[in-house]
Amino acid sequence: MVDKKIGGAGLRGQSAGETSLCTVGKSGSGLTYCGYDVSDLADNASFEEVAYLLFNGELPNQTQLDHYKTELFAQRDLPQALKEVLQRIPADAHPMDVMRTGCSFLGNLEPENDFSEQNQAANRLLAAFPAIMCYWYKFSHEGVEIDCVTDEDSIGGHFLHLLNGKAPSEQHRRVMDVSLILYAEHEFNASTFTARVCASTLSDMFSCITGAIGTLRGPLHGGANEAAMDMIQQFSSPEDAKIQMAGMLERKEKIMGFGHAIYRTSDPRNVIIKAWSEKLANEFGDTSLYDISVACEEFMWDTKKLFCNADFFHASAYHFMGIPTKLFTPIFVCSRLTGWAAHVMEQRSNNRIIRPSADYTGSEPRKVNPISER
Numbered sequence: 001m002v003d004k005k006i007g008g009a010g011l012r013g014q015s016a017g018e019t020s021l022c023t024v025g026k027s028g029s030g031l032t033y034c035g036y037d038v039s040d041l042a043d044n045a046s047f048e049e050v051a052y053l054l055f056n057g058e059l060p061n062q063t064q065l066d067h068y069k070t071e072l073f074a075q076r077d078l079p080q081a082l083k084e085v086l087q088r089i090p091a092d093a094h095p096m097d098v099m100r101t102g103c104s105f106l107g108n109l110e111p112e113n114d115f116s117e118q119n120q121a122a123n124r125l126l127a128a129f130p131a132i133m134c135y136w137y138k139f140s141h142e143g144v145e146i147d148c149v150t151d152e153d154s155i156g157g158h159f160l161h162l163l164n165g166k167a168p169s170e171q172h173r174r175v176m177d178v179s180l181i182l183y184a185e186h187e188f189n190a191s192t193f194t195a196r197v198c199a200s201t202l203s204d205m206f207s208c209i210t211g212a213i214g215t216l217r218g219p220l221h222g223g224a225n226e227a228a229m230d231m232i233q234q235f236s237s238p239e240d241a242k243i244q245m246a247g248m249l250e251r252k253e254k255i256m257g258f259g260h261a262i263y264r265t266s267d268p269r270n271v272i273i274k275a276w277s278e279k280l281a282n283e284f285g286d287t288s289l290y291d292i293s294v295a296c297e298e299f300m301w302d303t304k305k306l307f308c309n310a311d312f313f314h315a316s317a318y319h320f321m322g323i324p325t326k327l328f329t330p331i332f333v334c335s336r337l338t339g340w341a342a343h344v345m346e347q348r349s350n351n352r353i354i355r356p357s358a359d360y361t362g363s364e365p366r367k368v369n370p371i372s373e374r
């Protein structure tokens, strides 16, 4: 029988392998990528530097970074065959399904032939994901066939430029960069674990990432940023938020954007994105959504000792930048791809097929009765 309290259910608290990529909650609430604190990276690095760090174990010097960005820049466009597939996906499709299909289809066109091509495959996806998301979105929602290449220096700026058809402000570029850094890597979370299980069968990079996208889609994981936005938009004021949330808790509903499987008192990414959300609210000229979000945070802590995870203030931050809610989780994909791919590479470097056991809870052995007697 699985003992839920000692970590049986959901494999909570059980080590499922080793990684040198990330620590989560090691000192209570900390998060490090390859030894660097996430707040240090968010203050002093770019997302491309973090991607390089995760794929190579070290931050790049200026020459390495310039070279890496040039390599990514050259791979932003999409093959015509992929554009044609994206054109056929309806506007009411879930954008995470679009990302899943886009990733999988690119794997048909440009397969990873052997593991010596793993960096190439990861970088291709990193460069192409913003265009996959925006090409489909603009075509299906506005009938516009966008140019998938921009002259934006960063992946975050490139995404905003594709979405809005014009260069973003410096502040919005920076917020996207920080957001992509915060979402980049998180040890053995559900989607990364999916990618590692897939990698452990010696499958290809595109299959590992496609499976991970499907896992991130759920509202208990990456889908929570979108679900949190839907929730806070229903609240008319901070007071209304508290009343409605009390009702939700009473009905035993999960409040999206709160709680965490590993952190116990706070998620270190929250304080960073919350500060940006406040700045964006002031720039936006209407802070009501931010004020409601703060009321939600206070209420959940006071009543349940539950804290905001990375997703909660991402919702208002993205909203203030004019990003459609349905694209929130696909942005997470554009970022977490780096963590997923780094874990695939790490798994491959010291692989044994991941195959745990199960505690059997079914019937005692029995005989098959003839069908006429059942």
Ligand SMILES: CC(=O)SCCNC(=O)CCNC(=O)[C@H](O)C(C)(C)COP(=O)(O)OP(=O)(O)OC[C@H]1O[C@@H](n2cnc3c(N)ncnc32)[C@H](O)[C@@H]1OP(=O)(O)O
Pocket: 219, 220, 221, 222, 224, 253, 254, 255, 256, 257, 258, 259, 260, 261, 262, 306, 309, 310, 311
């Ligand atoms: C980037 C990310 O993926 S971060 C996570 C994003 N997901 C969400 O925001 C969805 C909402 N949150 C949740 O569903 C959960 O907190 C999870 C999935 C993140 C973690 O789940 P668990 O590890 O099972 O949570 P945990 O063991 O801490 O739960 C403790 C108790 O708090 C409750 N709880 C936890 N989170 C919430 C929540 N958001 N709303 C209401 N109650 C909650 C649980 O139901 C549990 O109650 P119980 O003991 O009566 O059963």
Ligand SMILES: O=C([O-])CC(=O)C(=O)O
Pocket: 183, 185, 186, 188, 189, 190, 221, 261, 262, 309, 310
């Ligand atoms: O670690 C987890 O379980 C979920 C999470 O915060 C993430 O993947 O960023």
